[in-house]
Amino acid sequence: MKSGKNRRWTRRGRRLLLIAFAALAAVMIAMVTAGKADKPSSQTGIVYQMRQDPSRWARTEKDASRMLADIHDKRVAAIGVTLDAILVSTKDGARYFVTDRFAVFSQSLLLNAGKGQSSAPDYQIAWLPNVSIGTQTGLSSLLTVLRDSAGMLPSLLMLVLMLWYMRREMKGDATLLGEPPDMSFDDVIGAGEAKAALEDIKAYLRDPKSFTKMGIRPPCGVLMTGGPGVGKTRLAQALAGECGAHFIAITGSYFSAKYYGAGIQKVKHLFRTARKHSPVVIFIDEADGLAARTNGASGSADAESNRIINQLLAEMDGFEQNEGVILVAATNFPENLDEALRRPGRFDRIVQVRLPDVSDRLKIFEYYLSKLPSRAANIDCDRLARLTVGMSPAALSMIVNQAGLIARKQGASMIDADHLSEAVKVVRIGDVTGxxxxxxxxxxxxxxxxxxxxxxxxxxxxxxxxxxxxxxxxxxxxxxxxxxxxxxxxxxxxxxxxxxxxxxxxxxxxxxxxxxxxxxxxxxxxxxxxxxxxxxxxxxxxxxxxxxxxxxxxxxxxxxxxxxxxxxxxxxxxxxxxxxxxxxxxxxxxxxxxxxxxxxxxxxxxxxxxxxxxxxxxxxxxxxxxxxxxxxxxx
Missing domain, CATH: 1.20.58.760 (Peptidase M41)
Structure with a gap:
């Protein structure tokens, strides 16, 4: 029994002894910390305080001349170099900081302070990389930041501009219309053959499922050929308007870019945008600008052109389904297109848009003249239609507009037959010269x-x-x-x-x-x-x-x-x-x-x-x- 009691007291004594030692250590640490806080006991302690609590130095700012004077008079006990300031502790207990952005003073003065002296400095220099002093506050701090950032601003703007330009080159300017074109085939005078050829395309865009239910491969593309000004663009807009489809209008030169590979990205972006907003009619005007692929491309430009054509071929009937997307291309020179583009499965329909005949020209003149003040009684539209054999709708529109210019020049308030006859001569041959x-x-x-x-x-x-x-x-x-x-x-x-x-x-x-x-x-x-x-x-x-x-x-x-x-x-x-x-x-x-x-x-x-x-x-x-x-x- 006695031995058991002795063992219990022994364990209790050990616990009491450990608690006593812990309390004593805590008191000693507190006394040391309090003593260091009141007055630095050594240079090492001052540096420790600089690292742990730099706020005491941040309360007072002095200029560099005061610091140099203290160093010269050997009143400095310790110096701490931070990223933006120099902390100074004097032997009489004073604490202050000197603003030192970009380490100007620390490099040119402090690090060379001992040169030319027979003994080392009597103060300690410490590098404090994790210490930062807020040297300025409020408006002055903001102005300082702006001043320091001004040198980087031009480079940053150049970088942003370059990134924006490259992104624009990659995406291009193919943007969808907010609403489908407000047009129909009835708004296009003439071109009956072309309208009939586009009927299947219109039916597909209106109801694509009726084609897929029967296992019919829907049309993929339409190639419109014909002279300039015959109305190819207007027909494509009318096709989109008939079906309530969005309309994307680009040219054959749209895919060319200054950066290698940007043309392929434009092709991908174009079809990705069209598939996302189907039904869509993509209209490529002057499609011969795509040129044709060449064998043994002699330069990077030819190689890039070949890759653009290859990507366009793949997008048209390759690995992606283009449901609700119709590609309509227009060109005056179909022979300049690549043969792979003209084969069935790419451009399924080749539509010849012909010049208007006499009856169509008559309707075109009546349409344009109805928009301008004219003396309809003395205007023979049949004669005008006969005078303009072989002219395109664009040329007929120009004739009516030219007649208005002639009437205005002569001081007339309305267009009459003489003005139109003169306009025909001006457009066909030229104006009267001197x-x-x-x-x-x-x-x-x-x-x-x-x-x-x-x-x-x-x-x-x-x-x-x-x-x-x-x-x-x-x-x-x-x-x-x-x-x-x-x-x-x-x-x-x-x-x-x-x-x-x-x-x-x-x-x-x-x-x-x-x-x-x-x-x-x-x-x-x-x-x-x-x-x-x-x-x-x-x-x-x-x-x-x-x-x-x-x-x-x-x-x-x-x-x-x-x-x-x-x-x-x-x-x-x-x-x-x-x-x-x-x-x-x-x-x-x-x-x-x-x-x-x-x-x-x-x-x-x-x-x-x-x-x-x-x-x-x-x-x-x-x-x-x-x-x-x-x-x-x-x-």
Whole structure:
């Protein structure tokens, strides 16, 4: 029992002894800490306080001269170098700090303080990397930060600008319209063939599930071809409007970029955006800007172009489903597109957008004239439609606008028939220039003979409707014979082309008949006549020798070798046509003389004047007169 009690007391004594030692240690630590807080006992203790509680030094700020004076007078006990200040403790217990941004004083003064002295400094220098003194507060602190950041601002702005520009290059400017275009096929005059070809596309965009239920592969793309200004863009907008689809309009050059690989990212971004907002019509205008892939690309530009085409091919019918997305491309040069783009499965439909016919041009004129103040009673839209054979809707719109400009220039408040007739001449040939002032009387007479030759041959052969003859220079021409077609022509017989050649050669032959020699004014006529005759003998089989082989069937390398023989046949054809034209004018020399006199006197002669002269002459073969032409002229 006694031994057990002794063991219990032993354990209790140990516990009491440990508690006593712990209490004693705590008291000693507290006394040491309190003593250090009241007064530093050594330089090491001061440095410790600087590291643990720098707020005591942050209460007082002094300038660098005071610090240097204390160092010189050996009043400094310890120095602590921080990131933005120098903490100083003097031997008499004073504490303060000196602002030292960018370590100017610590490097140039403190670290070199011992140089040139025989003994080390009597104060301690300590590096305090984790200590920061808030040297400024409020507005002064903000101004200091702004001042310090000003040097970095230009570099930061350049970096942000470069990142923004690169991001824009990667994404491009393909943005969806907020609402589908407010258009339909009814708003597009003419283009009936193109509208019919787009019916399947419209049905797919309206109800794509009706195609997938039957297992039918929906159309992927539409390639619109045709001349400039025929309305390809307007048709694409009308397609989107008919289906209530969004419309993205870009050009073929949209995919080109300054940075390698940016074009591919543009393709991906375009289709990703379209799939997200389907149904969508993507319209690529001037699609020939994509060019075609080349074998053995010679540079980075060719390689990048090939990669863009490859990515576009993959997006059109590759690994992604393009449900509700239709790609519509428009180009004037479909042969410049890559063959893989034109195959079925990419561009399923190739739609030819043709020029408007007479009835369509009539409706277009009525549409545009309804938007402007005009005297509709004296405007013959049928005649305007006949005067503008071969013109696009864009050109017709320009004619009406030009008529408004002419009316405004003349001080008229409304557009009438004279303004529209002048506008047709301005658009087809050019505006009246001041060149007539530099022509002498002999040159004006020669121009009159030349234009009279064109007009008389056209009227005699029925190669069109002679509307007007003038010796007033327009554009680059010194005179003009305005000859129009009574209707649109898509097929030409050999006899019709020969009449065209005779009309072109009529001006030169008239000069030869009256003056005995030709002038340089026939240069453009000869160029056009040479083109037509070469087409006749080399492609159309209209040569005098009956050669039916077409040079268009030959590769380009071999076609050049066979052109010499075609040129000889074309020249022979022109000589034959020229002789017939000269003979025709020689038989009607009196008409040529009277028309020339009237032209030099009045400067402008209507076509009806020429037709009246022809009717009065009994020696003219009746078969050369076309009754329909005469009726049109009389009307």
């Amino acid at each position: 060149a007539q002032k530099s022509l002498d009387a002999e040159e004006v007479r020669r121009v009159g003979v030349h234009e009279a030759g064109h007009g008389i041959v056209a009227a005699l052969l029925g190669a069109g409707v002679l509307e007007e003859l003038t010796v007033l220079p327009r554009g680059g021409a010194l005179g003009m014979a305005l000859i129009t077609k009574p209707q649109d022509k898509h097929l030409y017989r050999r006899s019709e082309l020969e009449k065209e050649l005779m009309v072109l050669l009529g001006g030169r032959n008239a000069e030869m008949l009256v003056f005995g020699e030709a002038s340089s004014g026939a240069a453009q006529d000869l160029q056009e006549a040479s083109r037509i005759s070469l087409e006749m003998v080399s492609r159309l089989g209209f040569g005098s020798e009956g050669n039916l082989f077409s040079l268009a069937a030959l590769p380009r390398d071999n076609a050049g070798r066979q052109i010499d023989r075609a040129v000889e046949q074309a020249n022979a054809l022109l000589n034959d046509i020229n002789a017939r034209c000269f003979e025709l004018l020689e038989r009607n020399q009196s008409i040529l003389h009277e028309v020339t006199l009237e032209l030099t006197r009045t400067e402008t002669v209507p076509g009806a004047f020429v037709y009246d002269l022809i009717r009065k002459r009994q020696g003219v073969e009746p078969l050369l007169l076309d009754p329909t032409i005469n009726q049109s002229a009389a009307a």
